[in-house]
Every structure is written in C-alpha cells, then in structure tokens.
Amino acid sequence: MSQRVRTAVFPAGGLGTRFLPATKVIPKEMLALVDKPILQYGVEEAIASGIEHIIIVTGRGKGAMEDHFDINYELDATLERKGKTELLALSRSIASMARISYVRQKEPKGLGHAVLCAKQLVGNEPFAVLLPDDVIDATTPCIKQMIDVYEKEQGSVLATMTIEGPAISAYGVLAGSANPTNPRLYNCTGMVEKPKFEEAPSQQAIIGRYVLSPGIFAMLEKTTPGAGGEIQLTDGILALLKEEKIFGYTFEGKRFDAGDKFGMLQATVEFALKRPEFGDRFRAYLKGLAALA
Ligand code: G1P
Numbered sequence: 167m168s169q170r171v172r173t174a175v176f177p178a179g180g181l182g183t184r185f186l187p188a189t190k191v192i193p194k195e196m197l198a199l200v201d202k203p204i205l206q207y208g209v210e211e212a213i214a215s216g217i218e219h220i221i222i223v224t225g226r227g228k229g230a231m232e233d234h235f236d237i238n239y240e241l242d243a244t245l246e247r248k249g250k251t252e253l254l255a256l257s258r259s260i261a262s263m264a265r266i267s268y269v270r271q272k273e274p275k276g277l278g279h280a281v282l283c284a285k286q287l288v289g290n291e292p293f294a295v296l297l298p299d300d301v302i303d304a305t306t307p308c309i310k311q312m313i314d315v316y317e318k319e320q321g322s323v324l325a326t327m328t329i330e331g332p333a334i335s336a337y338g339v340l341a342g343s344a345n346p347t348n349p350r351l352y353n354c355t356g357m358v359e360k361p362k363f364e365e366a367p368s369q370q371a372i373i374g375r376y377v378l379s380p381g382i383f384a385m386l387e388k389t390t391p392g393a394g395g396e397i398q399l400t401d402g403i404l405a406l407l408k409e410e411k412i413f414g415y416t417f418e419g420k421r422f423d424a425g426d427k428f429g430m431l432q433a434t435v436e437f438a439l440k441r442p443e444f445g446d447r448f449r450a451y452l453k454g455l456a457a458l459a
C-alpha cells in the first residue's frame with residue numbers, strides 16, 4: 167500500500183447521451199469548456215498532481231481524443247509557415263503533455279468495467295481515477311489533495327460532496343461517519359450506487375475522483391451488474407471495503423458536471439470570468455444582461 171501513485175485512469179468510453187445532439191459524432195470528453203476539451207482539464211489536473219502515466223479508456227467512434235493528444239503535422243506546418251508561433255507552441259505542447267496509453271472498452275458495460283479494462287496497464291500499484299465529466303476548479307488540484315490523503319492514511323480515497331434532496335439519486339452515496347481527527351475525511355462503512363432518495367444512507371455523494379488500491383481489480387473481476395444493469399465501480403469499492411480502509415474526502419474546490427448541459431453552462435460562465443483575456447469584457451456583458459432582466 168505504500169507505493170507512489172503514478173498512474174491515472176480516465177474512463178472515456180461512454181456514449182454521452184446526456185449531451186445529444188452535440189455528442190452524436192463528437193466524444194463528450196472533447197466538448198469545449200471555453201476553448202479546451204473537458205478531457206484536457208482532467209489530464210492537466212493529473213499532470214499537475216505528479217501523475218506520470220495517463221490511461222484513457224476509450225471506445226468506438228472516439229478517436230478524436232487520441233488525435234487531440236497527438237501531433238497534427240498539417241496544422242503545425244501551416245502555423246509555422248504563417249509565423250503563428252504562439253499557436254504552434256500550444257498545438258505542440260498538447261502532443262507532448264504526457265505519456266498516454268489507450269485501451270478500448272469494447273462494450274459499454276459500466277464504470278467498474280471501464281476501470282477493469284485498465285488493469286494490465288496499471289499493474290499492481292495504487293492509481294487515480296478521474297471522470298472527465300467532472301471538472302474541478304481548485305487551488306491545489308483535487309487529485310493531488312487525494313493522493314496526499316492516500317499516502318497518509320493508507321486507504322483508498324473517494325472525493326465527496328454534500329448533496330441535499332432527491333438529486334442524491336444520481337450518485338454513489340457513502341454510509342459511515344465523520345473522521346474524528348480530520349474534518350474533511352469520512353470513514354466509510356458502506357456505499358450504494360444511485361439509491362432512491364428515501365434509501366440514501368447519507369448526503370455524502372461520490373464525485374468523479376478516486377485514488378484506489380490495486381486490490382480493486384480483483385473485486386471488479388467478481389462484480390456482477392448492479393444499478394442500471396452495469397458493472398458499477400461503487401459495487402467494486404464496497405467489496406474492497408471488507409478488506410481495506412476506504413475514506414470519503416471533502417475536497418477543496420468547486421466541481422462542475424460538464425457532461426450535463428446546465429452544468430456545462432455554469433462551468434462556461436465561471437471559467438470564462440477567470441480568463442484574463444476576456445474576463446472583464448465578459449463580466450460587463452453579463453452585468454448588462456442582468457440589468458435588462
Ligand atoms: C458515476 C459513478 C457515481 C458517481 C458519479 C459522479 O456515475 O457511478 O458513483 O457519484 O459518477 O459523477 P455517472 O455519473 O457516470 O452515472
């Protein structure tokens with residue numbers, strides 16, 4: 167359990183039906199938040215957290231993700247010819263951003279199955295999982311915060327948020343109690359994927375960031391389809407809980423569900439306001455709209 171967390175898995179084989187029609191042809195992970203695909207935000211978060219190897223679990227029709235992190239000779243040659251050095255540097259930097267491996271999830275059998283597809287590439291060491299839909303704005307990258315917790319506590323760590331009301335049914339939900347020494351930690355005693363509101367064991371919802379011990383793979387191999395008929399990561403982690411400690415972690419930062427149309431609108435406004443090149447102009451524009459309303 168004391169090995170370093172060097173690898174991050176990005177499950178990206180899903181169909182993205184929540185964002186149709188945009189995702190009919192374009193992978194949802196390639197949808198732009200301001201000017202960057204949401205997948206790139208996650209990859210940058212992982213790299214800024216010390217991750218050395220990125221594994222993207224991809225699927226049919228999602229080759230644009232591979233092309234994005236590859237060299238585009240035609241584009242680069244054109245930019246060079248036109249003397250657009252800044253854009254050329256930007257294009258090249260994406261291609262050399264990280265060591266990335268791809269593995270295909272041949273059937274959409276669920277998040278747990280997607281993570282299991284990365285087993286051989288991860289090997290027998292702890293690893294991070296980042297769901298690209300969840301874009302997290304934080305001073306210290308969310309997955310870095312969680313790697314630090316993993317190293318200190320020697321147990322798998324799941325990012326959590328308090329969700330009030332029936333919206334909890336869209337999440338994996340933890341059972342357990344607050345950790346007496348660290349107010350950000352939650353000692354798990356159970357968890358359930360997408361419970362009915364009345365049956366949710368707490369308001370502690372799992373968000374798309376995990377640091378997992380390699381013991382998860384043996385559990386996922388035995389996991390049978392659960393909620394929605396899919397092999398759920400939550401069910402695999404619940405099985406792991408019988409053998410190892412699992413913690414919920416209230417991360418510092420703000421999470422946006424960019425795989426959802428409304429969540430993407432919120433993220434677009436907030437990320438645009440933070441951009442120095444048009445933050446002031448955009449703020450003035452929004453104020454003008456608010457004045458009209
Ligand atoms: C997945 C997980 C769920 C988690 C959620 C966070 O669900 O299965 O436990 O709460 O991500 O975004 P999905 O949103 O893929 O249905």
